[in-house]
Amino acid sequence: MESGIFGEGGSLPPLPVLLRGLQDLGLLGKLDIARRATLTGISLCFSVFLQHIGIMWIQVRTMDGKETHTVNSLSRLTKVQELRKKIEELFHVEPQLQRLFYRGKQMEDGHTLFDYDVRLNDTIQLLVRQSLALPLSTKERDSELSDSDSGYGVGHSESDKSSTHGEGTADGDDKTVWEDTDLGLYKVNEYVDVRDNIFGAWFEAQVVQVQKKALSEEEPCSSSAIMAPEDDIMYHIKYDDYPEHGVDIVKAKNVRARARTVIPWEDLEVGQVVMANYNVDYPRKRGFWYDVEICRKRQTRTARELYGNVMLLNDSQLNNCRIIFVDEVLKIELPNERSPLIGSPSRRKSGPSCQYCKDDENKPCRKCACHICGGREAPEKQVLCDECDMAFHLYCLQPPLTCVPPEPEWYCPSCRTDSSEVVQAGEKLKKSKKKAKMASATSSSRRDWGKGMACVGRTTECTIVPANHFGPIPGVPVGTMWRFRVQVSESGVHRPHVAGIHGRSNDGAYSLVLAGGYEDDVDNGNFFTYTGSGGRDLSGNKRTAGQSSDQKLTNNNRALALNCHSPINEKGAEAEDWRQGKPVRVVRNMKGGKHSKYAPAEGNRYDGIYKVVKYWPEKGKSGFIVWRYLLRRDDTEPEPWTREGKDRTRQLGLTMQYPEGYLEALANKEKNRKRPAKALEQGPSSSKIGKSKRKSTGPATTSPRVSKKSKLEPYTLPLQQANLIKEDKGNAKLWDDVLSSLQDGPYQIFLSKVKEAFQCICCQELVFRPVTTVCQHNVCKDCLDRSFRAQVFSCPACRYDLDHSSPTRVNQPLQTILNQLFPGYGSGR
Numbered sequence: 075m076e077s078g079i080f081g082e083g084g085s086l087p088p089l090p091v092l093l094r095g096l097q098d099l100g101l102l103g104k105l106d107i108a109r110r111a112t113l114t115g116i117s118l119c120f121s122v123f124l125q126h127i128g129i130m131w132i133q134v135r136t137m138d139g140k141e142t143h144t145v146n147s148l149s150r151l152t153k154v155q156e157l158r159k160k161i162e163e164l165f166h167v168e169p170q171l172q173r174l175f176y177r178g179k180q181m182e183d184g185h186t187l188f189d190y191d192v193r194l195n196d197t198i199q200l201l202v203r204q205s206l207a208l209p210l211s212t213k214e215r216d217s218e219l220s221d222s223d224s225g226y227g228v229g230h231s232e233s234d235k236s237s238t239h240g241e242g243t244a245d246g247d248d249k250t251v252w253e254d255t256d257l258g259l260y261k262v263n264e265y266v267d268v269r270d271n272i273f274g275a276w277f278e279a280q281v282v283q284v285q286k287k288a289l290s291e292e293e294p295c296s297s298s299a300i301m302a303p304e305d306d307i308m309y310h311i312k313y314d315d316y317p318e319h320g321v322d323i324v325k326a327k328n329v330r331a332r333a334r335t336v337i338p339w340e341d342l343e344v345g346q347v348v349m350a351n352y353n354v355d356y357p358r359k360r361g362f363w364y365d366v367e368i369c370r371k372r373q374t375r376t377a378r379e380l381y382g383n384v385m386l387l388n389d390s391q392l393n394n395c396r397i398i399f400v401d402e403v404l405k406i407e408l409p410n411e412r413s414p415l416i417g418s419p420s421r422r423k424s425g426p427s428c429q430y431c432k433d434d435e436n437k438p439c440r441k442c443a444c445h446i447c448g449g450r451e452a453p454e455k456q457v458l459c460d461e462c463d464m465a466f467h468l469y470c471l472q473p474p475l476t477c478v479p480p481e482p483e484w485y486c487p488s489c490r491t492d493s494s495e496v497v498q499a500g501e502k503l504k505k506s507k508k509k510a511k512m513a514s515a516t517s518s519s520r521r522d523w524g525k526g527m528a529c530v531g532r533t534t535e536c537t538i539v540p541a542n543h544f545g546p547i548p549g550v551p552v553g554t555m556w557r558f559r560v561q562v563s564e565s566g567v568h569r570p571h572v573a574g575i576h577g578r579s580n581d582g583a584y585s586l587v588l589a590g591g592y593e594d595d596v597d598n599g600n601f602f603t604y605t606g607s608g609g610r611d612l613s614g615n616k617r618t619a620g621q622s623s624d625q626k627l628t629n630n631n632r633a634l635a636l637n638c639h640s641p642i643n644e645k646g647a648e649a650e651d652w653r654q655g656k657p658v659r660v661v662r663n664m665k666g667g668k669h670s671k672y673a674p675a676e677g678n679r680y681d682g683i684y685k686v687v688k689y690w691p692e693k694g695k696s697g698f699i700v701w702r703y704l705l706r707r708d709d710t711e712p713e714p715w716t717r718e719g720k721d722r723t724r725q726l727g728l729t730m731q732y733p734e735g736y737l738e739a740l741a742n743k744e745k746n747r748k749r750p751a752k753a754l755e756q757g758p759s760s761s762k763i764g765k766s767k768r769k770s771t772g773p774a775t776t777s778p779r780v781s782k783k784s785k786l787e788p789y790t791l792p793l794q795q796a797n798l799i800k801e802d803k804g805n806a807k808l809w810d811d812v813l814s815s816l817q818d819g820p821y822q823i824f825l826s827k828v829k830e831a832f833q834c835i836c837c838q839e840l841v842f843r844p845v846t847t848v849c850q851h852n853v854c855k856d857c858l859d860r861s862f863r864a865q866v867f868s869c870p871a872c873r874y875d876l877d878h879s880s881p882t883r884v885n886q887p888l889q890t891i892l893n894q895l896f897p898g899y900g901s902g903r
Contacts (some may be wrong), residue, residue: 130530131739132187133197134161141165142197146739150188150524154181165200173201180499187524189503194530194560195735255286258307260329265415267349267363268311269328274386275362276349278332278422282321283310315424318453331407332415333363333422339378339400344368349404350397352384353425358398360425365406366397445486446470461489527558533734536566538829538840538899544584545657548896549825550680553714553723555730557677559587559663567680568661575607577633585659586634588666588673590618594695597670599713601687605694606631606701621696631701634658638686646690653708657683660705672715677730682709726821727789789821795894801887804846808832828895832888835871836861840896842903846885849874856903858882 130149135142143164145157158169174181176190176198192198260266260281268279287306307326313319333349342348346368353361370381380400384392397403402423426432431439438448444456445464456465457475460483468475471487485491497503523529538548547566554565562568568585570576577583588597592605609625610618627635627644639655640647649655660681666673672681684705694700712718791799791813799809808831815827834841836857843855851871859882861870867878892899 130194130525130527131735132192133195133735134164134200135197136165137199137201144735144739144742146743148187149522150192150529151186151522152524153183154185154187155183157181157187158183161200165202167200167202171203171205173203175199175201179497179503182500182502185503189509191531193533194527194733195533255284255307257286258284258309258326259409260284260309260331261414265332265419266309266311266329267332268309268313268322268324271328271387273354273362274390275364276330276333277316277362278314279311280314281309281329282312284308285310314421331409331412332419333404333407334415334419335405335407336401337403337405339373342368342371342380342400342403344371347385347406348382349406350380350382351399351402351422351424352395352397354384354392356429357396359429360399360423362424363404363422366395366403367391369394444470457484459484459486459489461485527560527733530560532560532564534564536564536569538896539566539901541566541569542578542581542584543898543901544582545898546659546683548899549829551722551726551728551821552680552682552709552711553719553726553728554680554822555674555677555728556679557730557732557736559678561731561733562587562661562678562680567659573607573630575630575634577630577636579629579632579636581633582636582656583630583634583658585661587661587663587678588670589663590665591669592694592700593669595669597666597672599672599707599715601704601706602670604634604703604705606634606703609698609700621694621698621700624699625691625701627691627701634686634703635689635701638689646688648688649686652685652687652706655685657685657708658705660684660707679714681714682707682711684708725789728822729820731822789816789824791816795891798887798891798894802885802891804850804885805832805852805888807850825895828892832892839903840892840899841888842892842900843884844888844892845882846888847874847876852885852888855882855884 131144131146132148133142134145143161145160145164148157148160154174155169157174158172161167161172161174162169176192176196179190181190181198262281262284264281266279266281267276269276285308287308305326309324309326309329310321311324311329312321337348348366348368349363350366351360351362352364352366353359355361365385366382367385368380368382370379372379372381378400380397380403381394382397384395386392404422428439428442430441431437433442435450438450440446440448441464443450443465444467446466447470449467452467455468455478457468457478458465464486466486468478536547543566550565550567554567556562556565559568559571563571568576568587574587574589575583576585586604588602588604595605596603606625607630608628609621609623611622612619625631632642635642635647637656637658638647639649639651639653660683661678662670662673662681663678664674664676667675685708687704687706689701689703691699691701707713712722714720714723799813802809812824812827812831815823829840832841832844832852833839834844834852834854834857837854839854841852841854844852845855845858846852847869849869849872851869853870857870861867862878867876868874869876
């Protein structure tokens, strides 16, 4: 279990911890003080505590979004059928009428929330099945079948029954009769240009056959609706460069006379439509031939530049494209302008169809030939993948195929989806290899391990700095408090959920947590001794155990030793100048209260930066060798337990942070809980333990944490930051919205608003070296430069055309403000 509630192996927690938990839930006043010291009182406290603690909760929402309820008292091992019963109590929907969906999967009975990876405060969608209709009587069934047996419903009219509309009309185009003709503009054996329906480029081809649409019997020859002659003409052509394609049938609008006249540079004019070579994928290489409208022409002493709009299919075009081959610009031939081209014409140069082998027949290629062996032989024994368009020899596949598959679609081994791994609606989940290797899957214990907060997993992750960041986390001041360790992990201050040290044996330690620790640890606030990890048997799913072997200077122990400003030594070492060592973020946990007076009364608290002064091995009270570390505080921010630290905490509005939905779940728990036994109703209305006081006002009591929130003072922005905000005139509107959050009180709300307002739309992080565009959007300079290098000159947020000719300038006032609010956030960027 989590947060000091349960002892080792799920044993009964210490009485002070137990009473503190009852105090948090407002149940302490219901217990008689005299009974608390007895074993029966402790057991009674424990049972009441278990009944009222909020362990895990989720949200359940109907598909239409009109109704949402919080389901409490769950575990990650809760069965789906058990969840259905809880949903029935809230939504009044019978379990057999519930369809539950989570992340696109339909949840089935027999599985647990852990199987579907449902985490804390996640939302499950509820779809209510319609109740089954009652069976019809014999008379009603006969009256309905009298009309439905014929295949028509009751709502169909007689005209619908007798009509054959819709049958056979879809094949009308396929039954069109074509006949040979000599009426086309281009005759058989004439060389023409043909536009491809995929690329929009023009390819060289030769006419093989000309056909026209035959008139139907219903249509008279003298019909007034006579179409243009070319509209009914179809050309059978074969491509010069692709004889393997055979004969293709194209419409007359995609055929024109072969371009053959080169236009000199002097005769090229702006607005003229010509045929030029252009490569859409690689603009500086040779490609296919397109129609181009010249938009710019420029000549210098050493170079000639030609820019135009490349015309594609359906009136689409690529604007402002540079034409590389300016000496090969061709004139578009008009119909009947010149004599037909029947002799062997000169061939135009086009780019290779394969950019890897350059169409070299003697060179193996795994792109245009067999993707496995690269060979070009036996093309009739090659099969194309319908996903990646790669070719494969039948005999190169594993296992090899004897013939081309008869299926209309075939996929290679890399693209094929194993149908046995797909979970259809209503099917059970497949066994995951990862979860099958977990200790909980192989354990024979039936203990419910899924109720701890350390089991719910992170809902967010800190991305403002990398995981191997040394020093403070930007935006997290000293004195920040979290209720659970998983929240500390989400903030990035200490990323492991359970481990006490976060580090790498070849880099150093980034953070540590002072929790239960060892009995001989000493904590003096500004300096403390810390015991390393290891030497315990944590086989299975154990979280803690007694010392059973010597600790070694490896893994996290070595990582923490690397923070000391001295060479690594297997016998220990002391820093020459301890302030020059690597910083370690220190978090104190409420469990440390049994050893230290500096531990927080609740949850976890960030206490600042410490440095390793020295480390050494010694024999502990368990009789085994352990590694000790002496750490001393080196932080400019005041300690949170001093008067200055408390004043700063009050000034910043730092309060205990709870998981989203935690207080609501706790309030619902108190509201819906059953009245305790009569024995618990006797006792004083208020009680006192240490310095804590709580008054019992009945079931309608509101949480004191909620009342504290209403007393928060507004955060006051420093004068220097306020002046910098006034200098940032380009973002005045954004700052007005952000500054309005200062009235809400807590410093964290103000920082979250700043993060949200100044998030780069490209990298989805807080802008670094921000560039404020003309359209008043903020983008990282590196992201904008990357966009310009990719020939994208529009705003990533609104597509406003940006001026890329002048260099981008960093908004220095905004960068200065962000550096003050989030110091060091640019590391790793």
